[in-house]
């Protein structure tokens with residue numbers, strides 16, 4: 001009789017997942033919990049995807065890459081507006097979708113809206129329903145009832161209750177997501193990731209926020225450089241603050257005006273959006289100091305390019 005031994009080279013799984021859910025569903029916190037400390041964040045993109053990477057889970061048996069879904073996690077575009085093609089494309093390109101719903105709030109319009117959209121993609125990308133924040137619900141019966149409710153929302157590959165705060169079932173969730181990945185080799189080498197500086201990812205988040213809604217006006221004219229990230233001195237130990245100094249470079253004064261907006265309103269929005277994401281990424285409150293500067297024709301000037309990190 002032949003005995004087949006598991007061959008780690010062929011059993012390895014790799015692929016992409018994204019977490020969706022209405023605002024405040026706990027996606028960012030769960031991403032951080034899944035990614036943990038073993039894994040580095042990177043702003044790099046593998047050949048196979050155009051999407052921003054939120055984190056990578058490296059395990060002996062798998063590599064799971066969590067990507068961002070532009071739009072779906074952004075409050076204002078979520079309701080009252082059809083999901084755009086970008087979101088649909090992202091969702092159809094990943095191997096598995098995690099649909100987050102908070103256990104401590106009733107299911108609502110936002111959840112049903114997303115469930116409907118995901119239902120339309122049924123059969124193409126498996127959707128794992130994730131009941132988040134179960135630690136915030138004292139009564140196990142209530143969690144059970146919520147799970148039942150969730151199961152009625154759609155045709156899910158699995159339903160997993162988790163708590164990112166108490167780490168309850170986070171590992172199980174990773175197992176479930178990994179089980180939906182195709183067999184394949186690591187898409188990112190381990191070492192490369194750990195070298196990726198956090199600054200690059202922070203800059204990428206700011207760039208994305210700054211480009212939101214004005215992509216056509218500022219195609220490739222925008223560069224973001226994180227000058228400094230330093231912990232604020234003399235803060236109480238339980239209330240740290242990280243000062244993040246950032247320069248946003250554009251090529252022309254007219255572009256500077258676009259980025260800043262009337263009375264600075266747009267830049268403030270950009271800052272607020274980026275700050276939320278950077279705080280989730282770094283796991284610490286930050287003070288974001290944003291400056292917009294004109295670096296004339298920086299794309300054509302090798303010296304400037306080097307200064308801007310290209």
Ligand SMILES: Nc1nc2c(ncn2[C@@H]2O[C@H](COP(=O)(O)OP(=O)(O)OP(=O)(O)O)[C@@H](O)[C@H]2O)c(=O)[nH]1
Pocket residue numbers: 021022023024025026027028029030073074075132133134135136162163164165166280
């Ligand atoms: N008790 C508890 N609270 C949680 C848990 N996960 C997240 N939260 C809280 O829920 C709130 C929202 O969490 P986020 O991770 O920012 O949610 P999100 O889905 O990324 O939110 P958006 O960025 O608005 O889409 C925060 O105040 C978190 O501290 C959890 O497991 N337990």
